[in-house]
Amino acid sequence: MTAIPAEVIARLKTAVGTRGFIEDPAEIAPYVVEWRGLYRGNSPLVVRPTSTAEVAAVMAICQETGTRLVPQGGNTSLVGGSVPFEANDEIVISLSRMNRIRSIDPMDDTLTAEAGCVLAQVQEAAAGVDRLFALRIASEGSCQIGGNLSTNAGGTNVLRYGNARDQVLGLEVVLPDGRIWDGLRALRKDNTGYDLKQLFIGAEGTLGIITAAVLKLHPRPASVETAFVAVPDPHAALKLLDLAKRRSGGQVTACELMPRLGLDYVLRHTPGTRDPFAERHPWMVLLEFASGDGGGALRTALEATLEDGLTDGIVLDAVVADTMEQAKALWFLRESMSEAQKPEGGSIKCDIAVPISRTPDFIDRASRAVEAICDGVRIIAFGHLGDGNIHFNPSQPVGMDKQAFLDRWEEITGVIHAITHELGGSISAEHGLGRLKRDEITHYKPAVEIDLMRTLKRTLDPGNVLNPGKVVAAQTAR
Template sequence: MTQPSFIELCKKRLGSAHVISDPARMDFYVTDYRKRFAGKALAVVQPGNTQEVADIVRLCRRHGIPIVPQGGNTGLVLGSVPDTSGKAVVISLARMKRIRETDLANNTMTVEAGCLLDDIHKAAQDADRMFPLSLASSGSCMIGGNLAANAGGTAVLRYGTARELCLGLEVVLPDGAIWDGLYKLRKNNTGYDLRDLFIGSEGTLGIITAAVLKLFPRPRTRQTAFVALDTPADALRLLSIAQQFADGVLTTFELMSRYSLELVTRHFPELSSPLPLMQDYYVLMELSSTEPEEHVASRFEKLLQYAMEDAVICDAALAQTLSQSKSMWALRENISAAQSREGKNIKHDIAVPTSLFAEFIETTDRQLQYRFPGCRMVTFGHLGDGSLHYNVGAPEGVADDDFLRMQGEVNRIVYDNVIRLHGAISAEHGLGALKHDRNAAYKSEVEMRMMRLVKQAFDPDNLMNPGKVLP
């Protein structure tokens, strides 16, 4: 009797509607978010619960088939798409979108990996709480992918990364076993912290199927300011002043170069800057609190007045309405979309100690301008937590594709300065298949050996998202 094929076995377990093998229908799942790379897959499978994930993983192991776990496929480093061999199966968690429990007394929410970040925000709000992970892709990214990449976002300064916002996990291991680590505890000192191994591992050690998230009191007051200043060093001085005056309620501190904002106003003419774009840098600051609005506004006004009198800032606009606040945020949130409309560029998602932010920008800008005169810097990011999107566009008159051929040299200049300042070449996007070789070149052999030992212990057959994180 002929043995059923792998795809037939998947259909028998999940139902034919949840196994996709037609190349046209698989296109979304094998193409990266930026549309710059298209892989191939044997099939895309869509399990509906944790046991089905485990059963498919066991099938893959039995047949020696590589697995690519996938959430919303919004990653930027080729971590959630297969390679071009066509041998891998994409396991999409999109059907697993149930909010299992909201525990208000414990301030936690237990959710499945396929929940959209926006849906988690809404569920928290409906319960008069807040889940503070804030990303531009919140309408399409899924919490499992956010955790697998240890996403950051705009509120890290106050609330931390996805790792700090997660208490427990449920994970399907490469052998198909299910680890129920859905602890709701703030204190759990009972051995190795297995949760942290999976958060940020980009699906190379197992598949996150559910998580316990921290909830916070919902702020009653938000105050937003848009501030003009001359240099990154001034921005650091402003951060120090903001922490002095408002540390407990300082939620966001975003740095943006003038050129970044000029791109937004050029490609989104319906958006306008609350201040003339005359200075080289701008900061978007937000305070949020359960305090009365007048208390927060008074604190913000004193903060800005002090910074103005100390010649740290050149000008500032304090939002008077929710609409004005949203307009300020729209400028920041549309930088990536604006630079995409402008053309291709060489992107970097880096981290350096906050105290060395200004040195990194000034030194790296100077070196890049010396080597590539006229290159255009789209510099923006989360200065408050030391991470930066440091993107380099072609000089005027140079074709994008010609400039992209210089990517290796541009990356070397950027990453050499990052490492010199004891930083990291990936702050919040991960390594995927795009950065793993470069990362290995900069890491010590001891660190790489430890990472390989962990991978070998969990996934000795190298079937779980192969070719990602580790070269």
């Protein structure tokens, strides 16, 4: 049973045409479950518009009738923002059929994509005109540009190119009242008042529905060098990052940290992987340099970094990729680290950021604190060292009941987030707040900031129909 009247459902179906909706519960099922299975919601209807006009028509009906709706892209986000609540009183609006690249302009270094374009599709389109679209994340085969912008996705290229937020010049957005804001400008400079596009980026679908974006492109690097480096600990990894930045003259594009246990999980559960080293090392760093110079200077800089690192005792061993295939195999180890935790049982996920220099202290302190309250817990701390962003994922002790471990989620994340806050950090570096961290964030952000967020939400969506209950609580129940 749904609280949404049949006549409203009928109007929504008409707005998107016969091929633009799903109402069979079996077909709806994948749209209401979050990637990790942490949230399982309900919905009587999924609409799949093919144009901005159809999105606006759906939005206008929802606003007029007080019908709640949840925007969805690839449904790969990890905080429960993309799926409806359990009450069966929200519809899902999937952008996946709005998947056209509207234009590419290599002279302007821009690409205009509809929200439902899969990230990999955008990367390929850019490569097709010899350009780089710089966003790179492990879910790029399924996540969509609209979702990437709505979560302000990060990933492994942030160190050099910035977050999703930094890759955007203009947006087209359907507002909660059904109006279309055409902000698809391709300008590098535009100081004509508030930068409204930034309001919708990272808003997780609570302020408007992104339907298209003008994205920035970059020159494709002529050379890329990749090394898998064994280091004694995260403190040495940080020193290696500093050395790499200096030695390469700022050409470091990625610096990813991986613990021994994380690599063991990958080797155990991911077919086709192997340890690049003969010896078992405690920590690893995936280091990547890229530049427009194809003449070999980059390789020289990488080798000099590693040699200096060996001399200083911050590098234990290193493997440098000689071919693209070898580089891909090294990246595959890093990219498999999230998935490889699943077969090991319950895993508690924290996606935190601290100032880069505090990252090793954070890992030391948080590991000790969690080990002190949970005997036998296995800490997997990995990720974007170059951005001070660590995915800190305690894995359940061997033999413990999975649910009993997951029941301690709040207690364990509370300890980790308190340390993050003490170190001047953020409890959500790149995944957002969604439903998972909506209330917890109020302990860490100044009350004024939360109040400003609420004011924005109320101003743009006074009826609280667009993705209610996510990011910031309105003053109503959701």
